[in-house]
Amino acid sequence: MGVQYFAGVDVGSATAKAVLVDAAGTICAHVVVPSGGNLTLAADRVLAAALERVGAVPGDIAALVATGYGRESVANRTKTVTEITCHAKGAHVLYPDARAVIDIGGQDSKAISLDAAGMIRKFEMNDKCAAGTGRFLEVMARTLEVPLDEVGPRALTADRPAKISSTCTVFAESEVISLLAQGETVERILAGLCLSISQRVNSLAMRAGMAPRVIMTGGVAKNTGVVRAIEKAVGLPLTVPDQPQIMGALGAALLARNEAVK
Amino acid sequence: MSNRMAKKVTNWTKEMALYSLLRATLAKRKLDQKISKALGSGKKSTGAKRIPIKTGDKMKLLMGRYYIRAKVAEKDPDQKIAWITSGGPVEILHAAGVIPIYPENHAAMIGTMRMADSCCATAEDQGYSRDLCSYARSDIGSILSKKSPIGGSPRPDFLVCCNNICGTVTKWYQELQRMFDVPLIMIDAPYQYGEDRPEAIDYVKAQLQEMIDQVSQITGRPFVWGKFEDTVRRSEQALQLWRDVQDMLAHRPAPMNSFDTFIHLAPIVTLRGTQECIGYYKMLQAEMEGRVRNGVAAVEGEKYRLGWDNLAIWYKIQFLAKKFGEHNAALVVSTYAKSFSYQAPYRDESDILRSMAANYIAGYINHGLDYRERELLEMAEKFHLDGFVMHSNRSCRAYSFGQYELARRLEEKHGLPTIMIEADQSDTRSWSDEQVGTRIDAFMESLAARKSNAIK
Numbered sequence A: 001m002g003v004q005y006f007a008g009v010d011v012g013s014a015t016a017k018a019v020l021v022d023a024a025g026t027i028c029a030h031v032v033v034p035s036g037g038n039l040t041l042a043a044d045r046v047l048a049a050a051l052e053r054v055g056a057v058p059g060d061i062a063a064l065v066a067t068g069y070g071r072e073s074v075a076n077r078t079k080t081v082t083e084i085t086c087h088a089k090g091a092h093v094l095y096p097d098a099r100a101v102i103d104i105g106g107q108d109s110k111a112i113s114l115d116a117a118g119m120i121r122k123f124e125m126n127d128k129c130a131a132g133t134g135r136f137l138e139v140m141a142r143t144l145e146v147p148l149d150e151v152g153p154r155a156l157t158a159d160r161p162a163k164i165s166s167t168c169t170v171f172a173e174s175e176v177i178s179l180l181a182q183g184e185t186v187e188r189i190l191a192g193l194c195l196s197i198s199q200r201v202n203s204l205a206m207r208a209g210m211a212p213r214v215i216m217t218g219g220v221a222k223n224t225g226v227v228r229a230i231e232k233a234v235g236l237p238l239t240v241p242d243q244p245q246i247m248g249a250l251g252a253a254l255l256a257r258n259e260a261v262k
Numbered sequence B: 001m002s003n004r005m006a007k008k009v010t011n012w013t014k015e016m017a018l019y020s021l022l023r024a025t026l027a028k029r030k031l032d033q034k035i036s037k038a039l040g041s042g043k044k045s046t047g048a049k050r051i052p053i054k055t056g057d058k059m060k061l062l063m064g065r066y067y068i069r070a071k072v073a074e075k076d077p078d079q080k081i082a083w084i085t086s087g088g089p090v091e092i093l094h095a096a097g098v099i100p101i102y103p104e105n106h107a108a109m110i111g112t113m114r115m116a117d118s119c120c121a122t123a124e125d126q127g128y129s130r131d132l133c134s135y136a137r138s139d140i141g142s143i144l145s146k147k148s149p150i151g152g153s154p155r156p157d158f159l160v161c162c163n164n165i166c167g168t169v170t171k172w173y174q175e176l177q178r179m180f181d182v183p184l185i186m187i188d189a190p191y192q193y194g195e196d197r198p199e200a201i202d203y204v205k206a207q208l209q210e211m212i213d214q215v216s217q218i219t220g221r222p223f224v225w226g227k228f229e230d231t232v233r234r235s236e237q238a239l240q241l242w243r244d245v246q247d248m249l250a251h252r253p254a255p256m257n258s259f260d261t262f263i264h265l266a267p268i269v270t271l272r273g274t275q276e277c278i279g280y281y282k283m284l285q286a287e288m289e290g291r292v293r294n295g296v297a298a299v300e301g302e303k304y305r306l307g308w309d310n311l312a313i314w315y316k317i318q319f320l321a322k323k324f325g326e327h328n329a330a331l332v333v334s335t336y337a338k339s340f341s342y343q344a345p346y347r348d349e350s351d352i353l354r355s356m357a358a359n360y361i362a363g364y365i366n367h368g369l370d371y372r373e374r375e376l377l378e379m380a381e382k383f384h385l386d387g388f389v390m391h392s393n394r395s396c397r398a399y400s401f402g403q404y405e406l407a408r409r410l411e412e413k414h415g416l417p418t419i420m421i422e423a424d425q426s427d428t429r430s431w432s433d434e435q436v437g438t439r440i441d442a443f444m445e446s447l448a449a450r451k452s453n454a455i456k
């Protein structure tokens, strides 16, 4: 029998992520694919891709933990665990001194506070509304015709943020259009949007309780404009891992490893 | 036959005739079935694995009879009907032979039957703000659109509003007064920050005295003090029984889930002061005693015990009970069910009106944060709680205000974890199964981690 792997599959509203770790807990493969319309298919695809990277077959997976919005759509799962527990686990293992996690995904944002042992002290999630999430940024970027990965760098070049008062995605969109019509620069509007997200997230962060070191995870952590704005709002520096998107899947994989050890 | 007896007989025949007439019309419009459906049989227990509560059958009967009687009364000019707030001094109405109707109870039925969205929309179309409590919007919308799970509440002859639950009802009842053009009796119950103040009790007592005079003027009959005393006594007895039933949930495993207590609240809200109400809770008590004796658990394999703060989420009771049940979590106490069993610290047998006044300012939501913190802590201890579920209710600011601070105090000062569920008691538009489900799963995961760490 070859190497045994422990898999974490995180099916989010925008992307599906898979991480494989070995018995020592070392990351052997990680893959991100768009979720598309069919979550079960996305889960299959992302796991198959991860297995391919290490030249393994499904039979080599000793345990699989599914997490994320679409966790119930993952086939052959050993168990499901929520994103909150997985992000906390991933952050704690990578950064044992982590005391808080801010995660902004496609459809939700959350703030988690941890104790020294990595246990969740408290967590807060956004409400039903998509404001302050990746989806919000996507809609706005499209409205402004700015590629998503340019949003952060361009926002940082603004001399001041434009004032965006609506936190609702629908209202903010029309507000952005009227700002453009008034001749406001795209950069200032982008900076205004980053600020607006940071304010939303800050209220979650304050309720959950923040202390250094704060890890930021999720796809939006790649957006430097948002990261700087949150740092300012929270008043603490953020640590962004190399692959902020895979933290949930990593946590899941590590939990799968625990599961098998039990 | 004496004159009086003859009159009694004619009244009786009149009522019977009206009663059967109404029954027939109701049956024709399938209203009787509608009513029992709206009330729920109360039989469905709400654990993951359901064990029906038999007394629930009796509730269907009791509540059905109550609403039918009220509908009959609508056609009888001699029988007065008053609409009253849930925390109103209903004993005065019973003693004066007035039938009380509770718009909040009606609104809760609208919520349970998932008619709230459409009723609220009607009210919103008329200009009532979406930020107004969904009970007010549901009931006003139902009056305007005539959509109701029970064919509408019978028209009031007058209104009684006591603001010991919130400020919303003050405005809500003023609206009702405008709509129906009937007298409105207002009882102003001052908010209590610390210990209940004696001058506040005196102030409410004076208003109750005045209410008695107003009611007797409206009915055109003298107020019989003896009847009033009997009513108060019956009311107190029912409150005591309801308290006792709730206390039984301190038993491990809990014989009933708090989600069940939300359903079994209906009689104490609408029928307190009557003998039937006492009978009902005696029956429920006996059934629960049986369960405790036989070790019957509402939630199979009960592992976690949680408290609940704020109103029920009427359209999601089953969902929540199932979700928590899957984690072997039983909800064993709630500030909501307890709201209808408060007993003031002050009590004087020789001054029944003042004792009553004291009771009507003693409720949980008529109090400030320190009081609430103390209450929650007492519950945590008495019911051996592992955590508290806080329903942050968009509608009820009186209840939800301060919850974050309370949650902070419970966690930081007393190490009791809490979870916040953002929702609305009957307006489903701010609800998402997926998000709330994830929040609950994550909360239960963190409780499980705490427990296993504690054991290690």
Ligand code: SF4
Pocket (backbone or CB within 6 Å): B104, B133, B134, B135, B136, B165, B166, B167, B168, B169, B311, B395, B396, B397, B398, B399
């Ligand atoms: S605001 Fe709260 S207390 Fe007042 S009527 Fe609405 S639900 Fe009841």
